[in-house]
Amino acid sequence: MKSCRSSTGNRVRIPTLFRKERERRMGTLESIGEVMSNVIWMRWGWIVGVAFLLVSGAGWAHGQTPEKIIIDTDIGDDVDDAFALALAVKSPELQVLGVTTTFGDTEARAKIVDRFLGEVGRGEIPVLAGKATPVKSSMSQRKYGEGGHFAKASHGDAVEFLLEQIRKYPGEITLIAIGPLMNVGAVIDKDAATFRKLKRVVLMGGSVRRGYGDLGYTPPVAPIPEWNILNDVASAQKLFASGVPLFVMPLDSTQLKMDEVKRAFLFGQGTAVTDQLTVLYHLWGQETPTLFDPMTIAFVLRPELCPVTGLHIRVDEKGFTREEPGAVNAQVCLDSNAEDFFRFYLKRVAGN
Numbered sequence: 162m163k164s165c166r167s168s169t170g171n172r173v174r175i176p177t178l179f180r181k182e183r184e185r186r187m188g189t190l191e192s193i194g195e196v197m198s199n200v201i202w203m204r205w206g207w208i209v210g211v212a213f214l215l216v217s218g219a220g221w222a223h224g225q226t227p228e229k230i231i232i233d234t235d236i237g238d239d240v241d242d243a244f245a246l247a248l249a250v251k252s253p254e255l256q257v258l259g260v261t262t263t264f265g266d267t268e269a270r271a272k273i274v275d276r277f278l279g280e281v282g283r284g285e286i287p288v289l290a291g292k293a294t295p296v297k298s299s300m301s302q303r304k305y306g307e308g309g310h311f312a313k314a315s316h317g318d319a320v321e322f323l324l325e326q327i328r329k330y331p332g333e334i335t336l337i338a339i340g341p342l343m344n345v346g347a348v349i350d351k352d353a354a355t356f357r358k359l360k361r362v363v364l365m366g367g368s369v370r371r372g373y374g375d376l377g378y379t380p381p382v383a384p385i386p387e388w389n390i391l392n393d394v395a396s397a398q399k400l401f402a403s404g405v406p407l408f409v410m411p412l413d414s415t416q417l418k419m420d421e422v423k424r425a426f427l428f429g430q431g432t433a434v435t436d437q438l439t440v441l442y443h444l445w446g447q448e449t450p451t452l453f454d455p456m457t458i459a460f461v462l463r464p465e466l467c468p469v470t471g472l473h474i475r476v477d478e479k480g481f482t483r484e485e486p487g488a489v490n491a492q493v494c495l496d497s498n499a500e501d502f503f504r505f506y507l508k509r510v511a512g513n
Contacts, residue, residue, distance in 0.1 A: 279311025346396025
C-alpha cells in the first residue's frame with residue numbers, strides 16, 4: 162500500500178523513519194501524531210478509491226445504473242455465443258437477468274450455460290430453456306455441458322421467464338438475441354403487448370448489403386439468408402413488425418475474425434473466464450472463430466463500435482433481410498472497425 166511506504170520506497174514501520182524522511186523534504190514535524198494522522202487519512206483514501214473501482218464499471222463512473230439484459234442464445238454450435246456471454250459477465254455495466262436457450266436441444270444448451278456461469282462464479286444468473294426443435298447439428302460443445310458439476314437436471318420455460326421479467330421491469334430490459342428467433346416469436350405470439358414493453362432488442366442477424374465472406378477488403382459477396390433469420394423466418398418477420406425498438410448487427414458488421422495472435426493473448430491469461438473460452442474453443446475444433454455475436458454485447462456497452470443507420474427492413478419468405486423504402490423499423494449497423502472492436506473486447510475479457 163502506498164500509504165505504508167516512504168517516498169524512497171522503504172516500508173515505514175517506526176516513527177523515526179517518518180521523521181527522517183519528512184525532515185529531509187519538509188523539516189521536522191511538530192509531532193508524531195501529525196504523521197500518524199496523515200498516514201491514516203491516506204490509507205482510508207486508498208481503500209475507498211480501490212473499493213469504488215472494484216464495484217464500478219466504466220459506465221458507473223458517470224453515475225449510470227447497470228443495464229438490465231437477457232441473452233437469448235443457441236450456444237453450443239459455433240463458439241461465438243460463448244465469447245458473447247464472456248463479455249457480458251465481465252461487464253459490470255450490465256445486469257444479466259437471465260440467459261435463455263433456443264434452437265435444437267435447448268436443454269443441452271442450457272447445461273453448457275450452467276457450467277460456464279458456474280465455472281466463472283456467476284451461478285446466480287438464471288438459465289431457462291426454450292422449446293426444443295428438431296436437432297440439425299451435432300452441437301460441438303455438448304460434452305462441456307455434460308462435464309463439471311454445475312449443470313441442472315432441468316430448466317424453467319424461457320418464454321414464461323421472458324414475459325415475467327418484462328412485466329417486472331417494463332421499459333427497462335434489453336433483449337439480446339444471438340440465436341434463431343424461436344423464443345422471440347413465441348413470446349410475441351403469447352403476449353405481443355407485453356413484448357412491446359421491452360426497452361429494445363439487439364439482434365445479431367441478417368445480411369443487408371454484404372454476405373458471408375465479404376470482409377470489406379475481399380471481393381464483394383451479395384447478401385444471403387443469414388443463419389439466425391433463416392432458421393425461423395416467421396419469427397424474424399414478427400420481430401421486425403413488432404414495433405419494439407430494434408438494433409440489428411448483421412453480417413455487414415459482425416464478420417470479426419479472431420486471429421492467432423489475439424487467441425494466444427486471450428487464452429494465455431489464465432483467468433476463470435478465459436480458461437472456459439479456451440476449453441470451448443478446442444471443443445469447437447476449428448481454427449479461426451468469427452465473433453459475430455459478441456458485437457451485440459459490445460454495442461450495448463460501446464455504441465460507437467457499431468454505428469447504426471435507420472432502415473426499413475423486410476424479411477422475405479426465403480430469409481433475406483431486404484432493405485426497402487418505407488418507414489424505419491430497425492437501426493442497422495452496416496459497418497464496423499474490427500481493430501477497435503478487438504481492442505475493446507480483449508482488454509475487457511482479459512481483465513482480472
